[in-house]
Amino acid sequence: MSQRVQGDKRLEQFIPPEGVPINFAVASLGTRFGAQCLDLIFTFLLVFVCAIAIVSGGFLPPAAEMTLMILLAFLIRIPYYVLSELIWNGRTLGKKITGIRVINVNGRRLTPHQVTARNLMKEVEIFTPLSLVFAAGSMPAWEIGLTIALVLVILTVPLANRRRQRLGDIIAGTLVVDNPRSVLLSDLAISAPTTVSSQAEFDFLPEHLDVYGKYELQTLEDVLRDPTKSSNNEEIVQIVRTIVRKIGYRDTVKPGQQLLFLTAFYRAQREHLETLRLFGTRRENKFYQAEKEVGG
Template sequence: MAKTPKPRKLKQDLMKGGTIAVGGIEGPTTVVTTPEGVRLGFRTASFGTRLGALLIDLMIMIAIPIVLVLVYFLLPLEHVNLDMAPDHPFRQLVNILIILTLFFARSGYFMFFEMGPRAATPGKRVMKIRVISHDGGHLTPAAVITRNALREVELFLPLTLSFQAMAGGGWLGLVAFLWALGLALLPLFNKAKARLGDFLGGTRVVHVPREALSFDLVEQAAVSSWLQFTPEQVAAYGEKELTVLEEVLRERRASTLQAVASRIKARIDWKGPKAEADMPSDESFLRAYYAALRAHLEGRMLMGRRRKDKFDPAT
């Protein structure tokens, strides 16, 4: 007698209050809802993976001032005397440069890289993880600044206070250390595997999809005559939807491709070929639409015009 297959496990979407069938993804899953109402599942970055990325980034941050010191000794700067008076203009300039360097190495480092197109620091790239917005769209500067500003409260500030207090004795150092330890271990005690900065910034850290998007394939998909789109059809979406569509194409899950393709076809009122044999696959349709939408948005950018999302008026 054949065994009855077990139903797929339903994972609670904590941000949207619904459920999603999680299939084909090993381990904890982070669920985001696209602007088209399609729910996507990403493999959540584990605590160990995030810790490894942080350690790599910390080593890079420590190396930055070391490299600057080495550069100072290697360059012919015998005439530079750092023992000059504190109010000397050159001494003040050096102090400013040191403060700016330490700020970048401590806070600006994370913000700079996570605001980039990869949304990942060098450590995250090595560990093959990245930061995403909870709604699947672009990471906003406010979200990146919030999640990284909270790192000061979570890690750097309490550890600094801890070391200073322990050097002088007293219980304040222990309290600061326990504070940092408790917040550092927070990802182990929530389903989203998120730290405090992720919750307040509306971000999540996930594994980078294995499948890289091939732009050659996107261009090839748009060769057929019925995969050409009118300007009105292409203008239906903006940059946020383009980012989501790129993630869908990278993931290449059949159910998601079908759902997204159906919604786009309905929104742009796309009429396919009459012959069923000539009907493009969902993936071919989405790749063609991605290529057309990307070209449309890039053309607008050259003219100094941008469209944030589908709700942004097309001008």
């Protein structure tokens, strides 16, 4: 990944093998703090309900009840974070509400190991310092000093980190980013300008269009919707070279015609996939043929 700044956002850019970059906006510390507060409230409510049940039962001495409630807080908290992020693809309830999520720094799918590691580190980074702060009144001065130093170090790490990663994220290889909002845009095949030259010069055969699927088409659409991209843009030129090589396109794409080529390819690819769908074939991505052969 590479990072750049756009306005007040820090963007992490991941470039997959196809050469089409995917941008993620790093979540702000304020948003992450809000998500963490919400998750603390949700887990506290669960612990509170369990505590009422334990106290109401009256079958344990007070010291044992307190020990059990502390243990329950841990046993509820860890599964809540780990299972939530595994089931909801990097999101807890707090993260879903605030619109952020956890991703792999390599752009790949989150693994159970990463989710578990980052959330176990949360015990060291957040909950242990919190418990020490609440118990500061009964600690000697040197322990209070160590607690303050620990809290300052933990707070400094995401502030000094260009990706705003806490210690758990650095160890697990994860990153917290803004979750993209779904926005209904105009039909690119209709809104994009149609020129005679693009229709006349770029003809695509069925074997050209059988290479990619719906996922690649949507990624290409994101590129074409970017108003900052021009035909001479290095990224656009590289994308055209990659597509030409992948599909085995033999005609020459002249300099300055890269966007015309991509627009024509987008229209042809979309029409091809819609035709396949009418006949009951859903081509999700470029691995469709390999998956079909394995399944057969």
